[in-house]
Amino acid sequence: MRVINFNAGPAGLPLPALERARDELLDFQGTGMSVMEHSHRGREYEAVHNETISLLTELLGIPETHQVLFLTGGASQQFAQVPMNFLHPGTSADYLLTGVWSEKAYAEARLVGQARVAASTALPDKRYVRVPRQDELRLDLNAAYVHMSTNNTIFGTQWHVLPEVGEVPLVADMSSDFLWKPMDVSRFAFIYAGAQKNLGPSGVLIAVARRDFIARGRKDIPKVFRYSTHGENNSLYNTPPTFAIYLCRNVLAWVKELGGLEQLEKRNREKGELLYGCIDRHAGFYRAPVEVESRSYMNVVFRLPTPELEERFVAEAKQAGMAGLKGHRSVGGIRVSIYNAVSVEDVKALVSFMEEFVRRNG
Ligand SMILES: *Cc1c(COP(=O)(O)O)cnc(C)c1O
Numbered sequence: 001m002r003v004i005n006f007n008a009g010p011a012g013l014p015l016p017a018l019e020r021a022r023d024e025l026l027d028f029q030g031t032g033m034s035v036m037e038h039s040h041r042g043r044e045y046e047a048v049h050n051e052t053i054s055l056l057t058e059l060l061g062i063p064e065t066h067q068v069l070f071l072t073g074g075a076s077q078q079f080a081q082v083p084m085n086f087l088h089p090g091t092s093a094d095y096l097l098t099g100v101w102s103e104k105a106y107a108e109a110r111l112v113g114q115a116r117v118a119a120s121t122a123l124p125d126k127r128y129v130r131v132p133r134q135d136e137l138r139l140d141l142n143a144a145y146v147h148m149s150t151n152n153t154i155f156g157t158q159w160h161v162l163p164e165v166g167e168v169p170l171v172a173d174m175s176s177d178f179l180w181k182p183m184d185v186s187r188f189a190f191i192y193a194g195a196q197k198n199l200g201p202s203g204v205l206i207a208v209a210r211r212d213f214i215a216r217g218r219k220d221i222p223k224v225f226r227y228s229t230h231g232e233n234n235s236l237y238n239t240p241p242t243f244a245i246y247l248c249r250n251v252l253a254w255v256k257e258l259g260g261l262e263q264l265e266k267r268n269r270e271k272g273e274l275l276y277g278c279i280d281r282h283a284g285f286y287r288a289p290v291e292v293e294s295r296s297y298m299n300v301v302f303r304l305p306t307p308e309l310e311e312r313f314v315a316e317a318k319q320a321g322m323a324g325l326k327g328h329r330s331v332g333g334i335r336v337s338i339y340n341a342v343s344v345e346d347v348k349a350l351v352s353f354m355e356e357f358v359r360r361n362g
Contacts, residue, residue, distance in 0.1 A: 004346045007324035008337040010196040017250035036243040055252035069207040070235040075175045075194045079105040083112035085217035091144040094118035099128050099152030128155040130294035145169040151177035154328040156301030157294040177298045181265035189213040198339045200248035203241040271338045271347040272297035278351045285362045303333040
């Protein structure tokens with residue numbers, strides 16, 4: 001019996017992607033071994049590798065100027081690797097602080113070189129309830145790059161209008177909203193996203209890199225940390241996480257089957273509106289801290305009148321077959337992660353539970 005999974009990451013995967021993995025696990029395409037037992041240099045694995053890249057390229061409309069990379073170490077490693085590659089001596093990078101993850105990225109950059117805060121929406125108590133407006137950005141026109149997190153997994157905020165950064169390369173951590181809707185890849189010099197939220201299992205990170213940008217990356221760092229090394233070798237410089245990439249392939253094939261990113265966006269907007277609609281209908285009971293224009297369609301965060309009620313909410317939801325609703329340990333409350341794999345029906349089930357919970361406790 002599978003539960004309705006609202007985990008924040010690692011998160012639920014689409015059932016068809018898992019079933020396909022199950023069916024192919026012991027004998028991948030008649031080869032007598034699983035895909036993870038194949039050589040990463042063999043024909044069978046390479047077909048999976050390249051299919052994953054071409055599915056991503058097709059779904060996102062990735063232009064020739066950009067390429068897909070498979071990396072390891074998660075988004076946390078990119079917090080360090082981005083400045084290692086792009087923060088050339090004598091330059092400075094701009095960071096837009098909108099939550100815990102962007103703060104961590106900024107702290108790593110400061111260990112590597114010079115970085116400044118070009119905007120921050122932190123409240124005095126360190127919470128974040130919105131992303132900055134364009135007129136709040138204090139950008140350095142000569143910055144090596146501007147770094148942002150497009151969706152803030154813990155506080156439940158999301159950028160709905162991208163910042164204008166002029167000619168400065170824009171680098172984005174999209175770990176928790178990559179592929180949630182169609183987007184213009186050409187606006188970014190470097191995109192990265194850990195797979196375990198919207199795309200697949202943990203263990204692989206997907207980057208979409210502008211070729212000329214990574215080619216100009218620093219060469220005075222170890223080869224394995226240079227993005228250009230992985231770019232020049234089609235992400236086969238060393239052994240990639242083959243099974244994780246294979247599962248991403250299954251998920252992307254499911255996305256394509258579903259009708260692509262336009263279809264996903266429709267589903268995701270409907271899910272978000274159902275949930276926020278319920279919260280707003282019962283605003284005296286459920287409290288959404290995030291300002292309306294910054295509300296995330298991936299992580300919906302709200303509070304109940306007391307911590308005791310929040311605990312009961314999580315426990316009773318679990319009994320009703322819904323898992324993963326506890327807010328991040330640093331902020332408390334309730335967090336509903338409604339990534340791509342979560343269906344409209346799943347959210348409808350939660351909304352009727354929420355309606356019922358108010359009736360009994362409101
Ligand atoms: C989860 C998350 C991370 C951390 O990912 P790891 O794979 O654990 O390093 C970084 N940034 C964002 C936006 C996230 O949601």
